[in-house]
Amino acid sequence: MPVRIIGCGNIDRGDDGAGLLVARRLRELGTDTQEQSGEALSLIESWTGAEAVIVIDAVVSGEAPGEITVWDVRAHPVSSSFWRGSTHHFGLAEAVELARVLDRLPDRLWIYGIEGRRFEQGSCPSPEVTRAVEEVARRIARGQERPPG
Helix, strand or coil, rough: EEEEEEEECCCCCHHHHHHHHHHHHHHCCCCCEEEEEECCCHHHHCCCCCCEEEEEEEEECCCCCCEEEECCCCCCCCCCHHHCCCCCCHHHHHHHHHHHHHHCCCEEEEEEEEEEECCCCCCCCCCHHHHHHHHHHHHHHHHHCCCCC
């Protein structure tokens, strides 16, 4: 089954660009990807019609910078507390839960979260996030670490 891959973030805000950097790295490896800012309604539209979707975004959960977490959205609700670094008040977590209520979730939806620490305007991604971007791109390119389903 083809998987739609969506990288989210803001490239001008340091680690917040992690999802976009993964999407760009995957394109370099020959994988088709999309880029989104992370705004909820645009995200719901971007996965409309797809059976399987991977979304990559920066998170702030208190883990070490560069830590990678994978959520199977169909199995668990998504907490907006992980996206405290987002510029959107209505972002990825809200998009997932709104799509769940409206029955607009894809059959399979996974979120790869990369723990960030630098979110200031004009900052560069931290070295830990840069390493995690490469790791996530490799995992997705190989089809690894997707929850069963």
